[in-house]
Amino acid sequence: MRITWWGHATTTIEANGTRLLTDPVLTSRIAHVRRRRGPAPLPEAGQCDAVLVSHMHADHLHLSSLPLVAPDAALVVPRGAAKLIHQDSGAAFSDRCIEVAPGNQIRIGSLDITAVTALHDGRRLPWSSYAGPALGYRVEGSPSVWFAGDTDLYDDLATEAGPVDLALVPVGGWGPSLGPGHLDPVRAAEAVRLVRARIAIPIHFGTFWPIGCDWLKPDLFLPPGDKFKTAMTEVAPEASVEVLAPGESTEVDA
Template sequence: MRITWWGHATTTIEADGTRLLTDPVLTARIAHLRRRRGPAPLAEAGQCDAVLISHMHADHLHLTSLPMVAPDAALVVPRGAAKLIHQDCGAAFSDRCIEVAPGNQVRIGSLEITAITAHHDGRRLPWSSHAGPALGYRVEGSPSVWFAGDTDLYDEMAAEAGPVDLAVVPVGGWGPSLGPGHLDPVRAAEAVRRVGARMALPVHFGTFWPIGFDWIKPELFLPPGDRFKTAMAEVDPAVKVDVLVPGESTEVSA
């Protein structure tokens, strides 16, 4: 398996001849947020068999990026998201949607994908009434992957997500505060321990930041990746952690 981190929560998972793209943000800006590290992802980032959307927040379901995705790719989205996509992007996109809720399974190419719980606000917000469950995804392949989306710790995490070979886990955010429903580096390490992953890839940090906020709490921008690696070594030193920069890839063996 090969996994590429394009920044924020956007990754390409290539396994057994199938390509999955998670929470694609393929532009240099999201509303008041701008990409502060690395260029926008290469055009190849949009080439995939399916997109996995974890929840409806604009930095995860980024409607502007959907036209940059392969036109025949399925869109696996939280229940209720197809209506939002239809409203903003039209039937050409909503007709490709596969709506899921926790426990639902869908097969994409050679991979079996299970939607699992994420403890996070699933509403579109702030000026939309669209809502649905926030999700993570477990990808059954060789090896297996837990893409956490945005989540906080919850009691059933180990049973739903683990055990797993690779955890793709959020360790930060996009601004000078981290609200409820998120993991900081220490809590992210605990999440990886709970799901029994043998390898971890920190994401959702060091990419986007509000315009004009460059020097406000810079310790929350780049450092969370390395802080997660340190916390992981304290919680379970057997877990291999790869801290990538946007555009880099790593290989994961079964």
């Protein structure tokens, strides 16, 4: 299996000839936040068999990035998101949507995918009435993968998402406050321990930051990746951690 981290929550999971793209943000800006590290993803990032969208927030369901995705790719989205996509982008995109909720299973190419719970606000916000469940996804490949989306710890995390071989786990955010429904580096390490992953790759940090705020709380931009790696040595020392830079890839054995 090959994993590429394009920055923020955007990753490519490639296994057995199937390519999945998570929460694609393929541009250099989302509203008032801009990409501060690494260039915008290469055009190859949009080449996939399916997109997995975790929730409707604009930095995860980024409508401006959907035209940069392969035109025949399925769009796996939380229940209720197809209406938002139809309103913004039209039937050419909404007709490709597969809406899911926690517990739903689908098959894309050679991979079985299960939507799992994420403890996070699933509303579009702001100035929008669209809402749906926040999700993570478990990909049954060799190895198996948990893409967490945005979540905090919750009671059934261990049994819903785990056990799993590889965790793509959020460890930070895009601004000077993290807020509820997120994992910081220490809680992210605990999440990896709960799902019993043997490999962890930190995501959702060190990519975007509000325009004009480069000076504000820089300890929340790059450090979460290394802080997560340090926390893992205490919380789950049996697991290995690979901290990637945006655009980097790694091979993960079964």
